[in-house]
Amino acid sequence: MTDLDFDRIPSAIGEILVASDGRALVALDYAGYEARMNALLAKRYGRFRLIGRTDPLGASSRVRAYMAGDLAAFDELPVATGGTPFQDECWRALRAIPVGTVTTYGTLAARLGRPNASRAVGYANSLNPVAIILACHRVVGQNGDLTGYAGGLERKRWLLAHEGVKM
Structure with a gap:
C-alpha cells in the first residue's frame, strides 16, 4: 500500500485536489473528478491511501499563488506522472x-x-x-x-x- 500526501484547496474554479508521493506532485485534479484521479493513481500505484496533509511539497501554497496571479508559481515544482x-x-x-x-x-x-x-x-x-x-x-x-x-x-x-x- 502506498501512502500519498493529499490536500484540498478552495479556488475560483472549484476545489483543487493535490497528491504527492513526498518527492514530487503525482496528481492535481478537481473536486467532482475524484473517480478519475483515483483511477489514474490506482493504475500507477495499485493500492494507495490518500493521507490528509497541509500543503504537501508546498503544492497547496503554489496553487493559491497561481490563482492569485503568480503565473510562475509552478515553475520549480517537481511532478512525477508515471505514464507510458x-x-x-x-x-x-x-x-x-x-x-x-x-x-x-x-x-x-x-x-x-x-x-x-x-x-x-x-x-x-x-x-x-x-x-x-x-x-x-x-x-x-x-x-x-x-x-x-x-x-x-x-x-x-x-x-x-x-x-x-x-x-
Missing part, C-alpha cells in the same frame, strides 16, 4: 508551452516528431494526471476552438483567461 514513454513525452511538452499562449494538438504532435499523431496526443492529454501544471488547457483545436478538457471547458476557458489568452 509516449504519455510522458506528451506531458513534458505540455509543461513547455509558455504561459499566455496556446497551441494545437497537431502542432504539439509535430513538435514531438509525430505529425500524424494529433489524436494520440489528444488522448494522452486526456489522461494528464497533473492538471494546470502540465498545461493541457493550453491546447486547442486546429481551428482555435476550445476542445476537450478533463476538468470541463468552463475551467479551461477560465484558466486561459487567467493567463491572459484572448480567445
